[in-house]
Amino acid sequence: MKGWFVYATNPLYALPNVDETIAAIRALDLLVVIDVVPSEIAGWADVVLPEAVYLERYDELNVELFRQPFVALRQPVVAPPDDQKSNAWIARELGLKLGLGAWFPWRDVEEYLRWRVEAAGLSWETLTSRGLVLGPRPPLTYEEGVAPVFDTPSGKIEFWSNQLQAKGFDPVPRYTPPDPVPPGSFRLLYGRSPVHSFSRTQTNPLLHDIMPENAVWIHSEVARRLGLRSGDRVRLRNQDGVESGPVAVKATCRIRPDCVFLVHGFGHTARGLRRALDRGVNDALLLSRYRTDPLMGGTGLGMNFVAILPVET
Amino acid sequence: MPRLAMVIDTRRCVGCADCVVACKVENDVPIGHDRDWIVEEIRGRCPGPTLEIRSERCNHCADPPCVYCCPTGASHVHDYGGVVLVTASKCIGCKACLAACPYGARFIHPDGFADKCTFCLHRVEKGLDPACVAVCPTHCMTFGDLDDPFGPVRRLLDSRPHHALLPEAGTEPCIFYLT
Numbered sequence: 001m002k003g004w005f006v007y008a009t010n011p012l013y014a015l016p017n018v019d020e021t022i023a024a025i026r027a028l029d030l031l032v033v034i035d036v037v038p039s040e041i042a043g044w045a046d047v048v049l050p051e052a053v054y055l056e057r058y059d060e061l062n063v064e065l066f067r068q069p070f071v072a073l074r075q076p077v078v079a080p081p082d083d084q085k086s087n088a089w090i091a092r093e094l095g096l097k098l099g100l101g102a103w104f105p106w107r108d109v110e111e112y113l114r115w116r117v118e119a120a121g122l123s124w125e126t127l128t129s130r131g132l133v134l135g136p137r138p139p140l141t142y143e144e145g146v147a148p149v150f151d152t153p154s155g156k157i158e159f160w161s162n163q164l165q166a167k168g169f170d171p172v173p174r175y176t177p178p179d180p181v182p183p184g185s186f187r188l189l190y191g192r193s194p195v196h197s198f199s200r201t202q203t204n205p206l207l208h209d210i211m212p213e214n215a216v217w218i219h220s221e222v223a224r225r226l227g228l229r230s231g232d233r234v235r236l237r238n239q240d241g242v243e244s245g246p247v248a249v250k251a252t253c254r255i256r257p258d259c260v261f262l263v264h265g266f267g268h269t270a271r272g273l274r275r276a277l278d279r280g281v282n283d284a285l286l287l288s289r290y291r292t293d294p295l296m297g298g299t300g301l302g303m304n305f306v307a308i309l310p311v312e313t
Numbered sequence: 314m315p316r317l318a319m320v321i322d323t324r325r326c327v328g329c330a331d332c333v334v335a336c337k338v339e340n341d342v343p344i345g346h347d348r349d350w351i352v353e354e355i356r357g358r359c360p361g362p363t364l365e366i367r368s369e370r371c372n373h374c375a376d377p378p379c380v381y382c383c384p385t386g387a388s389h390v391h392d393y394g395g396v397v398l399v400t401a402s403k404c405i406g407c408k409a410c411l412a413a414c415p416y417g418a419r420f421i422h423p424d425g426f427a428d429k430c431t432f433c434l435h436r437v438e439k440g441l442d443p444a445c446v447a448v449c450p451t452h453c454m455t456f457g458d459l460d461d462p463f464g465p466v467r468r469l470l471d472s473r474p475h476h477a478l479l480p481e482a483g484t485e486p487c488i489f490y491l492t
Contacts, residue, residue: 194329206337209344210330210351220359253359 013199038272057086069135199265202276213280223251315458317394325453332445339444372486379410
């Protein structure tokens with residue numbers, strides 16, 4: 001792989017094993033980051049293309065086949081302050097430079113979107129004035145008239161799958177117990193707070209005011225045994241010797257005694273993220289191990305264990 | 314004349330703090346201060362604790378100690394809806410109301426006056442819900458007239474178990490939490 005275009009994501013926080021990600025970046029000839037956030041990945045980029053934010057641009061149509069299908073359109077409500085360009089403009093201009101103009105037969109994104117909407121038999125005026133066009137609600141259940149036929153060789157729900165067996169998997173999924181927690185350690189769990197989005201919003205003044213940093217959740221009984229109280233600072237060290245910076249303890253009975261929990265997205269190191277700099281810790285650093293599910297390719301991160309250390313060590 | 318009140322369903326609230334952000338933006342509340350906030354209260358002991366998440370704010374009490382203690386009349390009950398308000402130009406920043414409020418609902422604005430939730434009266438007068446109610450993604454808040462026997466506030470209170478905060482303070486709060 002020679003080049004990597006990263007659009008509005010921060011792989012140094014979104015992926016486990018940060019060392020692997022950095023090694024992959026170092027092996028590239030070109031890293032281009034398109035974003036509105038001066039994130040850690042932007043610091044690694046050869047070229048940063050600062051995008052217009054979502055209130056300043058059109059985006060691709062949002063076509064969803066949910067319970068009630070719909071087409072939704074994001075439209076600009078203000079102009080970008082310094083003529084920042086949208087993702088559609090960036091893609092088209094790069095395409096033209098690469099001699100791929102035939103794939104971009106429109107002047108601008110509005111023309112492209114209007115063409116798509118009208119080709120689908122919808123009214124551009126309706127969509128732009130309402131922002132959303134709802135489709136008819138298709139039948140979903142047996143009672144609503146859907147035949148009970150499934151996309152399997154037998155047409156039925158298959159608890160025993162000959163397809164899986166033929167590929168060398170268990171025909172009935174078998175429970176594989178997780179790795180046991182080593183003594184003196186805790187299984188590291190990670191997740192979201194409803195306040196922040198990914199690792200993108202920690203510098204937002206309003207959200208920072210509500211939640212400026214994460215804390216490590218520790219079961220109250222365990223905290224008492226370790227002589228820790230909510231607000232005390234500790235460090236975490238994982239099974240591979242990766243150590244976090246100081247993080248506040250949240251002693252709570254809302255967690256199992258053999259686990260600790262971190263809200264994802266904190267512990268920023270990019271200088272441009274001034275408000276979020278060194279606030280809390282980055283769970284991705286401590287998630288140095290992962291396993292890929294051989295069946296469906298999902299990544300499991302639940303096999304990382306941390307010890308709780310005093311801040312001084 | 315209505316008696317304005319709010320009913321908040323703690324079984325729906327997820328604590329996302331959209332209400333806090335909406336209030337800050339709508340009312341230009343300075344960073345570092347809040348007119349509303351989220352409380353996560355755990356009751357009971359391990360292993361069977363229960364969690365109640367609450368969006369809290371001024372309770373617009375029917376018997377408001379913050380009004381009685383105000384030496385200048387800045388803290389007052391508004392003509393409409395029983396809303397407790399502060400007239401910034403009359404406030405001398407003495408903080409008696411901060412001490413009197415059992416809910417910690419008030420703060421001193423950097424410009425020197427006591428500030429707090431107004432039930433977004435400027436919106437309510439236009440027939441709109443307060444900003445916090447309008448933005449809630451879980452629709453956990455209902456705003457209306459407590460004295461209207463057929464209104465949504467009264468209907469919820471008549472049909473669901475609920476509690477107010479610190480009823481023992483005797484302030485007759487007008488924010489109710491469904492449980």
